[in-house]
Amino acid sequence: MNDTSSSVKATPRPFLGSWHRILHGLLRSTGQYAPRLRRSLLGLLFAAILQGLALACLFPLFDALLQARDGAATLFWLGALSLLAAAAAALRWYAQGFDFDGDMAAATHQLRTRLGEQLRRIPLEELQDRRSGDVNSALLGNVDENFNYVVTIADPLLSALLTPLVVAIAALLVDWRIGLSLLLISLAVIPLYLRQKPIYGAGTRKVAQANQLINAELVEYTQGLQVLRAAGREGEKASRLQDSFEHLRQVQIEDVKSEIRSSMLSSSIIELSVLLLVGLGIFWSLDGSLSLASLAAVLVIVVRFAEPLATFMNYSKVISIVEAALQRIDALLAIEPLPQRQPAQSPTGFEVRFEGVSFQYRQADRPALHELDVELPGNSLSALVGPSGSGKTTLTRLLMRHADPQSGTVRIGGVDIRHIQPEQLNRLISVVFQDVYLFDDSILANIRMARPDASDEEVEAAARAAHCHDFILRLADGYQTRVGDIGGRLSGGERQRISIARAILKGAPIVILDEPSAALDTESEVAVQRAIEALVRGRTVIVIAHRLSTIAAADRILVIEDGRLAEQGRHAELLAAGGRYQAMWQAQQQAKSWHLGEGH
Numbered sequence: 089m090n091d092t093s094s095s096v097k098a099t100p101r102p103f104l105g106s107w108h109r110i111l112h113g114l115l116r117s118t119g120q121y122a123p124r125l126r127r128s129l130l131g132l133l134f135a136a137i138l139q140g141l142a143l144a145c146l147f148p149l150f151d152a153l154l155q156a157r158d159g160a161a162t163l164f165w166l167g168a169l170s171l172l173a174a175a176a177a178a179l180r181w182y183a184q185g186f187d188f189d190g191d192m193a194a195a196t197h198q199l200r201t202r203l204g205e206q207l208r209r210i211p212l213e214e215l216q217d218r219r220s221g222d223v224n225s226a227l228l229g230n231v232d233e234n235f236n237y238v239v240t241i242a243d244p245l246l247s248a249l250l251t252p253l254v255v256a257i258a259a260l261l262v263d264w265r266i267g268l269s270l271l272l273i274s275l276a277v278i279p280l281y282l283r284q285k286p287i288y289g290a291g292t293r294k295v296a297q298a299n300q301l302i303n304a305e306l307v308e309y310t311q312g313l314q315v316l317r318a319a320g321r322e323g324e325k326a327s328r329l330q331d332s333f334e335h336l337r338q339v340q341i342e343d344v345k346s347e348i349r350s351s352m353l354s355s356s357i358i359e360l361s362v363l364l365l366v367g368l369g370i371f372w373s374l375d376g377s378l379s380l381a382s383l384a385a386v387l388v389i390v391v392r393f394a395e396p397l398a399t400f401m402n403y404s405k406v407i408s409i410v411e412a413a414l415q416r417i418d419a420l421l422a423i424e425p426l427p428q429r430q431p432a433q434s435p436t437g438f439e440v441r442f443e444g445v446s447f448q449y450r451q452a453d454r455p456a457l458h459e460l461d462v463e464l465p466g467n468s469l470s471a472l473v474g475p476s477g478s479g480k481t482t483l484t485r486l487l488m489r490h491a492d493p494q495s496g497t498v499r500i501g502g503v504d505i506r507h508i509q510p511e512q513l514n515r516l517i518s519v520v521f522q523d524v525y526l527f528d529d530s531i532l533a534n535i536r537m538a539r540p541d542a543s544d545e546e547v548e549a550a551a552r553a554a555h556c557h558d559f560i561l562r563l564a565d566g567y568q569t570r571v572g573d574i575g576g577r578l579s580g581g582e583r584q585r586i587s588i589a590r591a592i593l594k595g596a597p598i599v600i601l602d603e604p605s606a607a608l609d610t611e612s613e614v615a616v617q618r619a620i621e622a623l624v625r626g627r628t629v630i631v632i633a634h635r636l637s638t639i640a641a642a643d644r645i646l647v648i649e650d651g652r653l654a655e656q657g658r659h660a661e662l663l664a665a666g667g668r669y670q671a672m673w674q675a676q677q678q679a680k681s682w683h684l685g686e687g688h
C-alpha cells in the first residue's frame with residue numbers, strides 16, 4: 089500500500105464487521121494495556137445495559153404510583169431504579185479510569201515507541217516512497233486520535249445503541265406495540281449510520297487532499313520567496329497560493345453542507361418517529377388499550393431516547409477518523425524489515441565490492457544500476473563522479489542497505505552485507521551529508537550524537553581534528569551554544585565540518601561523503617578539505633564528488649554513467665585516456681575560468 093490516503097476511503101462495510109475490526113485494531117495497538125481497555129469497554133457496555141434496565145423500571149414504577157397507588161411497590165421500584173442507575177454510573181467511572189489512571193497516556197507512549205522502532209527497522213526506500221506527512225500523522229496525530237477518543241466516544245455510542253434496545257425489549261413485556269415501535273426506532277440508526285458513513289468519509293478525504301495541496305504550495309512559495317522577490321515576481325506564485333486557499337474554502341463549505349444535510353436528515357427521521365410513537369401512545373391510551381401509567385413511562389423514556397440516537401450520527405465522523413488512523417498505523421507496522429541472512433557474519437577488512445549489482449527503484453521505469461562491478465579498496469579514497477542521475481547516490485544507498493539490489497551482491501571485507509546485522513552495519517559506516525542537519529541542542533550534543541558515550545574530551549578532540557574547535561570557541565557559549573540560537577549564522581562550511589567531526593567521533597571504518605555541490609568560499613573550502621583529510625586517514629572513504637577539483641588526489645576515481653561504470657583510474661590516468669572524465673574535467677575548468685573572468 090503505497091498511497092496510504094487511499095486507505096482512508098470509507099467504503100460501506102457491514103455494520104458489525106467494521107466495528108469488530110476497529111475494536112481489534114485498537115486492542116492490538118494498545119499492546120499490554122489491551123486487557124485494561126477491554127475491561128473499560130466491557131464496563132461501558134454493562135453500564136449501557138444497566139441504564140436501559142433502570143429506564144425500564146419506569147413502567148412498573150409509574151404503574152405502582154399512578155395506577156395501583158401502592159406505596160411499598162413504588163418504593164421498591166424507585167429503589168431498583170436508583171440502584172441500577174448508580175451501578176451504571178460506577179461502571180462508567182471505572183471505565184474512564186483508562187484515561188484518569190494514566191493508562192491511556194502509557195498506551196499512547198508505548199505505541200509511539202513501537203512505531204519509532206519500526207521506523208528504524210524498515211528499509212529506508214519504503215520510507216522515501218511514503219510522503220513524510222503520512223508517516224508523521226501515523227506517528228504523532230493518529231496515535232492520540234486513537235486513544236483520546238476511544239473511551240470518550242465509546243460511552244455515548246454504547247448508550248445510544250444498547251440502552252434503547254434494552255428498554256425496547258423490556259417494553260415488549262408491558263405492551264407489545266410500544267415495545268415493537270421502540271425496537272424499530274432503536275434499530276433505525278443502523279441503516280442511517282451506514283448511509284451516512286461514506287458521505288463523511290468522502291468529505292474528510294477531500295478536505296485532507298486540499299490541505300495537503302496547500303502545504304505543498306506553501307513550502308514551495310516560502311522556499312522560493314527569496315528568488316521570487318529578487319525577480320519581483322512574488323505576486324504570480326501568491327495568486328496560485330490564493331487559488332489553493334479558495335479551493336480549500338469551497339471544499340470545506342461543500343463538506344460541511346453535505347454533512348449537515350445528512351446528519352439533519354437522520355436526526356429528523358429519528359425525532360419524527362419518536363413523535364409518531366407519542367401520538368400512537370396517546371391514541372392507544374384514549375381508546376383504553378394503554379394505561380396512563382404506561383403512557384407516562386413511554387413519554388419519559390422517549391425523551392431520554394431521542395437525543396442520544398440523534399447524536400450517535402455525529403459520532404460516525406469520529407469513527408471514520410479512528411478507523412483511518414488505525415489503518416495508517418497498521419500499514420506502517422506491516423512493513424517488513426529487509427531479511428537478515430544467517431549465519432550473521434562480521435567483516436574484518438573494510439574494502440567494498442559491488443558484484444554484478446542491478447537495482448531498480450520500485451517506482452522507476454528503468455534500472456538505476458546495471459550489473460555494476462566496482463571495487464573500492466580499503467584505507468583509500470574513492471571518488472564517484474558522473475552526471476546527475478547516473479546512480480552515484482543509489483550506489484551508496486545500497487551500501488548502507490536502504491534497499492537490496494534485485495541481483496548481485498554488495499560485500500564489505502568479503503562479507504555479503506545481507507549477513508551483517510543491521511546494528512553492526514550501522515556502526516561500520518559514517519555518512520557526511522551534503523545538507524547537514526543540526527538538532528536544536530548544544531553544539532556539544534550535536535557532535536556527541538554520533539557516539540552518545542563519548543566524553544567531553546573525546547568530542548573536543550574530534551572537533552579539533554575536523555577544524556571546528558576554533559570557530560566553536562568564538563561562539564558566545566562555546567560548546568554549550570545552542571544551535572537554535574545561532575542556527576542561521578553557521579556557514580555551510582562550518583556545518584559540514586560539524587558533520588565531519590561527528591563522523592570522526594563515530595570512528596566507523598567506512599565513510600560516505602556527499603560533497604557539497606555548491607561552492608564554498610576559498611577559506612571554508614580549505615578548512616573543509618583539511619577536515620576531510622583528517623577523516624580519511626586509515627579509512628575506506630567514498631566521496632560523491634560534484635566538483636572535480638576536490639578529487640584530483642583520490643586513490644581511485646570511478647566514472648559512473650547511466651548506472652554503469654564507464655571509466656576508472658587515477659586522475660592523471662583518466663586525463664591521459666581522453667575519455668568521459670577528461671571531457672568533464674575540461675568542461676569544469678572552462679566553467680571555472682568563466683567564473684573567474686566574471687569577477688574582473
Ligand SMILES: Nc1ncnc2c1ncn2[C@@H]1O[C@H](COP(=O)(O)OP(=O)(O)OP(=O)(O)O)[C@@H](O)[C@H]1O
Nearest residue numbers: 216449451452456475476477478479480481482483
Ligand atoms: N526514490 C527513487 N525512486 C525512483 N527513482 C529514483 C529514486 N531515487 C533516484 N531515482 C532515480 O535513479 C537514478 C539514479 O539516481 P541517483 O540519485 O543515484 O543519481 P546521482 O548520480 O546520485 O545523481 P545526483 O548527482 O544528481 O545526486 C535517477 O534516474 C533517479 O531519477
